[in-house]
Amino acid sequence: MTGLEGEVTSLAALGADSLIFLAATVFLVPLSKKLNVSPVLGFLGAGLALGPHGFKLIRELRDLNALGELGITFLLFEQGLELSLDRLKALGKYAFGLGTLQVLLCTLAFGAFPFGEQSSVQLMESIFKSPDSLVNISRLDESVVIGAALSLSSSAFVLKILQEKGLLSGRAGQATLGVLLLQDIAVVPLLVLLPIIENQQAGAGDVPLMAQAAVLGGIALKAVGGLGAILVFGRFLLRRLFDGVAATRSTEAFVALCLLVAIGIGEVTDAMGLSASLGAFVAGTLLAETNYRMQVEADIAPFRGLLLALFFMTTGASVDPHMLWEQWPTVLGLLTGLLLVKGIITSTLGPLFGLTKGESVRVGSILSGGGEFAFVVLTLAQKLNVLPLALDKLLVGTVVLSMALTPVLAAAGDKLGDYFDTQAGHSAPGAGFDDETLASPIGPFEGQDLVVICGFGPVGQIVASLISAPAVSGALCGARFVAFDLDPRRVSAARARGYPVFYGDGSQPKVIETAGIADPRALVVTYSDHALALSAVERLRGAYPRAKVFARATDYGQYWRLRREGATAVVSDLSEISIRLGSELLESFGVARTYEIQSAKAELRETLACLSQVRQKKLQS
Structure with a gap:
């Protein structure tokens, strides 16, 4: 087959896959609204059913995945847009207090369990019949990736549940938002450090440890300097660019500028040896305090929604149900450990930041599952060959299952919270989310007349x-x-x-x-x-x-x-x-x-x- 014929065949296959994806989107979004479930779960399930391990209707998974990664770029861009000073001030107590401790302790717990702890490895091998290749982690970078990925929760699922129940403005709702905000921020250092560490390790060979540390420090300093330059000069340049384009009143030019900024700064950081997602996040933070934030977010929403849907579908297609079935004891052990460890850590930390036991249990339960940013971390780790492919698939499958359980975990948390409220003498069951309305909404005007x-x-x-x-x-x-x-x-x-x-x-x-x-x-x-x-x-x-x-x-x-x-x-x-x-x-x-x-x-x-x-x-x- 000539190069041209191969290219035409690839484009034809991608076109067929794109049609299948668009058809699934048209069907899944209304169905999800009718069933009152998150479309994320629908796209993950559709990917699993239509992918290579299902009906095999989606064939060029690698090409679609390249487009889906643009969805992560826009997701990080939107997260940067939300990172305004007002929001940080409103949620600072819970974000930088409760959220920081939750992420650190969960990362340590999940990372240390398989790393160098022969007792825990033997536990997984004896009780859950886990293969040694899946549970015996010997490299620190593998351990950090696993811990960081599993410490994150699903904003898409959790926010939907809180919004449906009208619980965002209560104390526990604000604590949940604060933790989710910090988790979004916590992804950024990993996006910075992981490519640097892996690039340095790839060329390290037999170089002494001190020399490796010196090289790593130089690369990190260069990366920090590059990001600082983007933040300083980018703020000035972006304001001038948006002022000029907005003055033309051209919708097309404004949308094109939004896409250019999100993708362009991502390319700059990628050229610096960092990730494109990090560049998109930085671009969003540069626009967070400008007058253009709301219009930018509205304009990128269709692109972000479609590309993220594609990302979740390709993620679902990468899940291997046969492997999960063969390794179901290991999957059960990982899933149980994920939910219990994260839920217990978060619930235990809650009272340290003014939450009652009932509120803490509610927050811990709803945040105990995995999240979409775990896919971001695991996708980057897979591109850098940090984790074995089998382990990566196992972790992705576990996170998908935990996300699907989020509504059940939230309902269980409500019942446990009611029990603790009753034991503590609170007058109304479920008051943990409603007993204190705070003046710190998500948006600047929510809840006002x-x-x-x-x-x-x-x-x-x-x-x-x-x-x-x-x-x-x-x-x-x-x-x-x-x-x-x-x-x-x-x-x-x-x-x-x-x-x-x-x-x-x-x-x-x-x-x-x-x-x-x-x-x-x-x-x-x-x-x-x-x-x-x-x-x-x-x-x-x-x-x-x-x-x-x-x-x-x-x-x-x-x-x-x-x-x-x-x-x-x-x-x-x-x-x-x-x-x-x-x-x-x-x-x-x-x-x-x-x-x-x-x-x-x-x-x-x-x-x-x-x-x-x-x-x-x-x-x-």
Whole structure:
């Protein structure tokens, strides 16, 4: 077969695999929502069923896996975007206290068990009939990778459970978030050090230990210097780049810049001997404190979602059920040890940071399973040949099984927590998640009674001023506003005056969701362009059926179209200007300001609306 023929065959196979993946996505996402389970589990299961160990419908697994790794790049990029100073301050106590100890102790426990401890190896060999090649670890880097991978929990599963139960704002919910945040951060040093260690070991040979340490130190110093340069110069350059592209109002250019930054900085760190995922994380942190964070996160969401789904599917396809079945005693031992050790360590640490026993058990139970970042660590380790292939598959299978058990573990934790609450004399079972609501939401505005203003031009600014006026603040019962605009200069000027205005397309529900706003009280669409206003009202009404939607129109023809799309109220610019001019004229003639003018204005509005409606019906017929 010629090179060209081989390439065509490979592309054809990849195309068929891509079609299978897209078909699975179309089927799995709605099914997961209907069954109220995480799509991650569905993609892992689909990969297992469709991969080489199942129906063998996915053939070019290596090529698909290369695309799936881009999903991890975007996942790390998004994690960097979430790493704002406000979030770190809000969750600092639990992240840097409870989370740090949890990761360190779990890594030590899981790493030390198979490393140099003949008693534990003999235990696995005698009780679980484990082969010596799978449980006898002799290298420190293998031990660290195993410990670090198993210490991580699943943000995708855990956050979904907490959100469904409304438990994010309670003390135990915040502790869980803090630990997950620290686990995300803890992956970064491993992404830095593992490639350096493996590259240095590959060329070490018989070099003395001190010389190896010196070389390793030099490489690490070079890596730290390179990352420092990216952080210092990248912050300046990225702000200028995003300011320039945002000023063009080009959606395509903005999305392209987001992809360029996430992948491009990853390539830079990869060239430095580090991982591309680390570069994506650094890129996200550079944008975390900018006005563009919410729009960037909304724009990369489709790419991240699809590529991550592909990553999870290829991960599921790499699971060998035959090996898991043959080694089921070892898998059972690893799974039991993972859940018990991690759950006990986390539950024991909880009271040291102000949690009750019930809260600690809930946190420990829901975090006791494995997580998606374990796949990141294990994938990197496999690329660097750190772990034997059989052991890597065994660990991946164990993590997948533990993730599938997360809802069961959460339910068991609730029951155990209720028992401890009852023993301690707490009045309400399950109060551990709800007895203390903290002012530290995930997003900057979650849980507040908010009015979202789409567009902060002159009209949006006047609406914001009315909402903020002291004379009406009491009547609004504490409602506040947050505005989105696509003019970076207008956003910067508004923020300089202290207004909560952010760069982003407020008509996109994903942008509003990224800001942490789950259920706005009202939405105000101030766009003068009728097509933009019409599409905005349509999207926002569909996403937030309980919220009131207000919009502006040029004439009553647009008025009725906006009303049909679901706008609660529409104000017509030209008609209101005309009515206002007429009322001023009447006042100058001495007509009473109150009843007579108000009555005339109401009658005129009703007449104009009826005439416009009749005109619209004639046009339609």
